[in-house]
Amino acid sequence: MSVVPMTTTPIEIEPPVSLWRDAWHRLRRNKLAVFGLIVVVILAFAAIFGPYLTPYDFLSQDLNSRNIAPSLSHLFGTDDLGRDVFSRVVYGTRTAFLVAIVVTFIAVLIGVTLGALAGFFGGWLDRIVMWLTDMTMSIPNLLLVVVINASLKSPITSWMEGRYLATLNPIYRETIWVDFLLVFGSMALISWPPYARLVRAQVLSIRSRPYITAAQALGLTNRIILMRYVVPNALGPLIVAVSAGLGTAMVLESAFSFLGVGVNPPTPSWGNMISDGLRVWQHYPHLLAAPAAVLGLASVAFSFLGDGLNDALNPRGAK
Amino acid sequence: MMMAKPIRPEPPAKTGERLLDVKGLTIEIETRNGPATIVDGIDLHVDKGETLGIVGESGCGKSLTMLSMMRLLPNKIKVTKGEANFAGRDLQKMSNSELRKVRGGEVGFIFQDPMTSLNPVMRIGQQLAEPLIYHRGMSKAEARKRAGELLRLVGIPGAEDRLDAYPHELSGGMRQRVMIAIGLACNPQLLIADEPTTALDVTIQAQIVDLVKDLRDKLGMSVVWITHDLALIAGLVDRINVLYAGTVVEDAPVDALFANPSHPYTQGLLASIPKLSDERSTRLSSIGGTPPEPGRRPKGCPFAPRCPLAETICHERVPALEGLSHGGAHRVACFVAQRKLEAA
Numbered sequence: 001m002s003v004v005p006m007t008t009t010p011i012e013i014e015p016p017v018s019l020w021r022d023a024w025h026r027l028r029r030n031k032l033a034v035f036g037l038i039v040v041v042i043l044a045f046a047a048i049f050g051p052y053l054t055p056y057d058f059l060s061q062d063l064n065s066r067n068i069a070p071s072l073s074h075l076f077g078t079d080d081l082g083r084d085v086f087s088r089v090v091y092g093t094r095t096a097f098l099v100a101i102v103v104t105f106i107a108v109l110i111g112v113t114l115g116a117l118a119g120f121f122g123g124w125l126d127r128i129v130m131w132l133t134d135m136t137m138s139i140p141n142l143l144l145v146v147v148i149n150a151s152l153k154s155p156i157t158s159w160m161e162g163r164y165l166a167t168l169n170p171i172y173r174e175t176i177w178v179d180f181l182l183v184f185g186s187m188a189l190i191s192w193p194p195y196a197r198l199v200r201a202q203v204l205s206i207r208s209r210p211y212i213t214a215a216q217a218l219g220l221t222n223r224i225i226l227m228r229y230v231v232p233n234a235l236g237p238l239i240v241a242v243s244a245g246l247g248t249a250m251v252l253e254s255a256f257s258f259l260g261v262g263v264n265p266p267t268p269s270w271g272n273m274i275s276d277g278l279r280v281w282q283h284y285p286h287l288l289a290a291p292a293a294v295l296g297l298a299s300v301a302f303s304f305l306g307d308g309l310n311d312a313l314n315p316r317g318a319k
Numbered sequence: 320m321m322m323a324k325p326i327r328p329e330p331p332a333k334t335g336e337r338l339l340d341v342k343g344l345t346i347e348i349e350t351r352n353g354p355a356t357i358v359d360g361i362d363l364h365v366d367k368g369e370t371l372g373i374v375g376e377s378g379c380g381k382s383l384t385m386l387s388m389m390r391l392l393p394n395k396i397k398v399t400k401g402e403a404n405f406a407g408r409d410l411q412k413m414s415n416s417e418l419r420k421v422r423g424g425e426v427g428f429i430f431q432d433p434m435t436s437l438n439p440v441m442r443i444g445q446q447l448a449e450p451l452i453y454h455r456g457m458s459k460a461e462a463r464k465r466a467g468e469l470l471r472l473v474g475i476p477g478a479e480d481r482l483d484a485y486p487h488e489l490s491g492g493m494r495q496r497v498m499i500a501i502g503l504a505c506n507p508q509l510l511i512a513d514e515p516t517t518a519l520d521v522t523i524q525a526q527i528v529d530l531v532k533d534l535r536d537k538l539g540m541s542v543v544w545i546t547h548d549l550a551l552i553a554g555l556v557d558r559i560n561v562l563y564a565g566t567v568v569e570d571a572p573v574d575a576l577f578a579n580p581s582h583p584y585t586q587g588l589l590a591s592i593p594k595l596s597d598e599r600s601t602r603l604s605s606i607g608g609t610p611p612e613p614g615r616r617p618k619g620c621p622f623a624p625r626c627p628l629a630e631t632i633c634h635e636r637v638p639a640l641e642g643l644s645h646g647g648a649h650r651v652a653c654f655v656a657q658r659k660l661e662a663a
């Protein structure tokens with residue numbers, strides 16, 4: 001019943017390839033992105049299984065072999081308590097991923113929710129969200145964190161100690177999770193605005209793109225339009241931002257540690273290892289070099305991967 | 320001189336059968352100062368097999384009229400009155416699921432800007448296949464085959480190889496052809512082309528016009544072609560409606576319009592068609608002033624503030640669109656033009 005004349009020669013029919021598979025092909029051709037991906041995968045593996053595979057326990061001290069330079073028995077040497085630095089760096093990977101994932105997750109959750117609401121409803125809601133965003137971004141991040149930590153950490157800790165003495169309830173004895181809560185919380189609190197801005201801008205602009213009207217004019221259902229037109233166009237930049245954001249969160253944790261508000265020892269984090277190492281680096285450079293190199297590698301890997309995803313998910317920019 | 324008004328029968332339809340019949344469609348936009356009228360009770364019709372050209376300055380409501388018929392208006396803009404009947408059914412009243420069958424299935428759209436009207440992250444083969452799968456229930460493989468045929472139909476070289484291209488990999492002219500192919504995908508009865516050539520250079524414009532003419536004759540559909548450019552569509556359309564500030568001010572068979580433009584605005588439009596040159600900047604130079612903004616429409620004839628012939632009555636009453644000649648097929652909304660005819 002087609003009015004259009006049929007062709008005489010048969011056409012080779014290949015199934016349409018999805019955007020995602022395309023993106024994967026383009027990603028694989030990008031050497032830096034592949035490097036980033038490999039490093040990220042190795043680090044993720046180390047974060048999950050590393051602590052079970054390392055030759056030493058990250059806490060076990062050996063006071064007879066303190067501050068040893070890297071050797072075959074201690075790949076990254078030992079620290080001033082005779083702990084194996086390699087095992088601590090590997091455990092630090094777990095801390096880094098934990099911090100990065102939790103912080104980014106909270107930040108993305110806040111950012112996407114606020115950004116989408118602002119972009120979709122506009123009006124006063126938009127103005128409030130944008131005001132909040134600008135406010136948060138205009139305060140120097142580290143200052144905000146130090147203030148939060150300083151003003152909340154000791155009151156909460158001493159309140160808990162008081163409660164413990166009064167009630168002997170073990171809930172109040174362990175204060176490490178307060179550390180984590182404060183570190184994660186305050187990092188998330190300063191990390192959400194870029195996500196909010198990004199998502200708001202995405203929703204705003206995609207909603208009024210002519211290709212959305214064109215898709216409606218084709219009679220497609222809202223579900224198809226959402227899944228095939230809005231989401232793929234909005235998701236790319238968010239994925240890219242999240243990938244880069246994971247690396248940024250790891251660096252941020254180190255900066256916090258350096259200021260004394262990061263994850264506290266004895267839990268190893270690259271940040272607290274770096275700030276400890278900084279004090280003695282003239283004598284024992286390996287104590288600084290090992291965690292700093294791994295942090296640098298991780299941060300570069302995430303950013304290469306982010307850039308690669310950006311190109312891969314955006315066919316316009318691909319060459 | 321007191322004559323009975325001439326008898327004004329309905330204009331004879333080309334095939335006698337109305338495909339699209341818009342009556343008294345009014346579109347308002349919400350502004351800070353309350354609702355403002357953009358399109359004021361417009362009447363339009365297209366017969367089966369007919370090609371209608373719609374011309375008018377930028378901002379006179381051409382796109383919004385077409386979008387509103389298909390209920391595709393942006394949030395703040397609403398249809399407040401009127402009906403839009405397609406094949407005898409009022410598009411304004413039908414259910415969403417019925418409407419979706421008409422959209423794309425029976426009425427194809429070609430949009431103004433080929434650069435932004437295609438989904439940038441979807442291969443063009445898939446964008447062509449989407450309506451075929453949805454409206455015609457084709458399998459993916461069938462839809463892909465048909466997509467290849469459509470690209471060949473609109474004259475894209477190496478059609479089948481282009482199915483896997485993304486929009487950014489094609490030139491503007493090629494993208495516009497893809498848009499046309501998408502509009503035609505389901506063999507619609509009506510094709511609405513909203514300035515499909517403005518973004519293109521002159522030789523490609525002419526190619527696109529020829530292409531649509533060809534396809535129309537081959538597929539036997541009706542076409543509504545919107546443009547600022549009267550000269551471009553002279554050879555394509557059967558009839559022209561001249562729009563001004565959201566109303567039809569003149570409706571005439573294409574030859575009659577060029578031979579005997581009767582509304583002062585139409586005369587201005589024709590006078591400003593540059594002769595043998597592409598100087599588009601001279602367009603409308605012979606008509607001073609600008610169209611009324613929404614919400615500041617004059618009380619009488621909307622063209623009165625710019626009209627060289629305006630009289631007292633023009634500022635007080637709105638002229639109706641009434642027949643002049645050709646058995647009423649040529650209609651004009653102007654007191655002066657109608658009086659001239661009666662005097663003749």
Ligand SMILES: Nc1ncnc2c1ncn2[C@@H]1O[C@H](COP(=O)(O)OP(=O)(O)OP(=O)(O)O)[C@@H](O)[C@H]1O
Nearest residue numbers: 348357376377378379380381382383384393547613
């Ligand atoms: N999304 C929108 N929001 C607010 N006003 C709009 C919107 N779209 C159109 N308008 C207004 O409605 C009026 C008619 O617009 P429309 O797009 O129908 O004009 P047009 O005749 O198609 O012009 P053009 O030739 O430039 O495409 C214009 O005055 C325009 O300012």
Ligand code: SF4
Nearest residue numbers: 620623626633653654
């Ligand atoms: S009705 Fe009057 S103002 Fe309007 S176009 Fe005719 S002459 Fe001009």
Ligand SMILES: [Mg+2]
Nearest residue numbers: 381382431513
């Ligand atoms: Mg328009």
